[in-house]
Amino acid sequence: MPHLFDDVRPEDLRHADSYKWTTHPAEVLPLWVADMDFPVAEEITDALHRRLTRSVGYPQLQGDPALLDLLAARQTARGHPDLPREGMWLLPGVVPGLYASVLGLTGPGEEVLTHTPIYPPFLSAIEDHGRRTRPVPLLQQESGWEIDWGALEDSVTPATRLLLFCSPHNPTGRVWTREELERLGEFALRHRLWVVSDELHADLVLDGEFVSLASLGADIAQRTVTLTGPCKTFNTAGLPIGAAMSANPALIARLQLATRGVMAHPGALSIEMWRAGLTHGERWLGEVLDYLKGNREFLAQELRHNLPEVRFTPPQATYLAWLDFRAFRWSDEAYEFLLREARVGLNNGPTFGPGYQGFLRLNFATSRAVLQEALARIVHAAS
Ligand SMILES: Cc1ncc(COP(=O)(O)O)c(C=O)c1O
Missing domain, CATH: 3.90.1150.10 (Aspartate Aminotransferase, domain 1)
Incomplete structure (x- = not known):
């Protein structure tokens, strides 16, 4: 048909x-x-038309409450501990969240681990402001792409602060299993690393079950910033918006401090689009x-x-x-x-x-x- x-x-x-x-x-x-x-989706274009019949003055700058409620409910459904409101920050896109995380959670000259191949802005977010990438290549097996646990351990030095993690993974399309994520969480805790889990592709799972890293337990949730956004799910990259979320609001505060004055608030149409997508998409x-x-x-x-x-x-x-x-x-x-x-x-x-x-x-x-x-x-x- x-x-x-x-x-x-x-x-x-x-x-x-x-x-x-x-x-x-x-x-x-x-x-x-x-x-x-x-x-x-028509549900989104209809909502945008309706939105334009009202004012497009400044939206609620501390974060649209209806959108934050929807996002909090979605994270709870994914097994996250309850998110404090100060642990949720709306962003003008997910890439700004990658940059804010690197700036807020690491210092110049410090090292960031990331599994390669990787969506290129992971690398530029690390390097554009003088941090150093420790690339940890995935293993290409007959069955697909796997984490090289030995290489991951060997890559940690006293200067390593952060793991920039992509889940599901762009470009290999891997959906990490619960066991892999538990092992990764244990690794991050043992080395006292911060973790940024970019979960932008989480709604586009074709096989298997998506597990969100910060849902695995309070300890890893305290060390993790989860990034998300609607642009992959609803095909709306021209209406940029995203969110950084953490059970540990101090991490979000560090991201905010590191980017004070340069992070635009998301636009009214982007907010409306994401609300409509989460509600009717x-x-x-x-x-x-x-x-x-x-x-x-x-x-x-x-x-x-x-x-x-x-x-x-x-x-x-x-x-x-x-x-x-x-x-x-x-x-x-x-x-x-x-x-x-x-x-x-x-x-x-x-x-x-x-x-x-x-x-x-x-x-x-x-x-x-x-x-x-x-x-x-x-x-x-x-x-
Ligand atoms: C893993 C990942 N993060 C972030 C982005 C870009 O997000 P945004 O357009 O909201 O900055 C992409 C786009 O392909 C992506 O694959």
């Missing part, structure tokens, strides 16, 4: 408003920046997840049949596929090669940390037809 998202067409998407669809020449199919090619999100599962299956089959040289573990969450093209002789310039020869724009592996030359990230949140065409072009160029 045709699906609403099948109607998504490049000629409509290639609009000046879109970063993804305007960066490359028109004949390139862009499957890179992590937003979806799907239309926003479930139906739309269900359709998106079904469609993404179909695309993931299609992608896996195409690669298995037509490009078996590509190493790939289907993601358990997100709409991102982390593809290993190192078997090809052109893998040293895999990004440039596929842009030039296949006219497909992907994300280049090395931006996700040292050692990922020959890897590419593909965003499959598009229509089946666009995905099919992009894969056909890649197969043709690679053969």
Whole structure:
């Protein structure tokens, strides 16, 4: 049966408003920046229209109470201890939360652990202000990407303060198990590290169960800042907003102090959008997840049949596929090669940390037809 998202067409998407669809020449199919090619939920656009019939003066600057209530209820449902209101801070996006966390929880020259490959702003948040990255590469196993526990232990030095953690993980799509998270929590407590758990992709779980790190116990909750936002769930990155939350309000106070005067308050439309998504977004999100599962299956089959040289573990969450093209002789310039020869724009592996030359990230949140065409072009160029 045709699906609403099948109607998504490049000629409509290639609009000046879109970063993804305007960066490359028109004949390139862009499957890179992590937003979806799907239309926003009607429940959200209706709420935005209604919101514009009222004043768009300053919203409640201490944080919209209705939105904070919804977020607190969601975190409680995820097993967090009750969040004190001073432990919740609305942000103008999740990346600002990464930067605020690094600034607030570490000092210049101190070290931050992060599992690579990793969403590139993790690395810039650490390095832009003079902190040092201790990259801990994930292990590429036949079964998928795993934490290298030995390397994690070996990476800690007296200067290590923070673990910047991505859960579910961008770009591998790993959903960490309860056992892995418990082990990670024990590790952080033993080394007295702060933890930032970026859980922006938590609603996009395709297989398995998402477990929030700070739900595992009071001790780890006291050392953790959880970051979240609506932009992946509801495809609303153009209305930036996010939240930093901790059972330990002193951590949030440190983030606030470190960024005093430079952190904008979120906009009225962003607040309205997130409230509408949390209240009425479930139906739309269900359709998106079904469609993404179909695309993931299609992608896996195409690669298995037509490009078996590509190493790939289907993601358990997100709409991102982390593809290993190192078997090809052109893998040293895999990004440039596929842009030039296949006219497909992907994300280049090395931006996700040292050692990922020959890897590419593909965003499959598009229509089946666009995905099919992009894969056909890649197969043709690679053969
Ligand atoms: C793990 C992660 N954190 C943060 C972001 C960006 O969040 P925002 O646009 O709210 O700054 C992304 C976007 O892809 C992401 O994957």
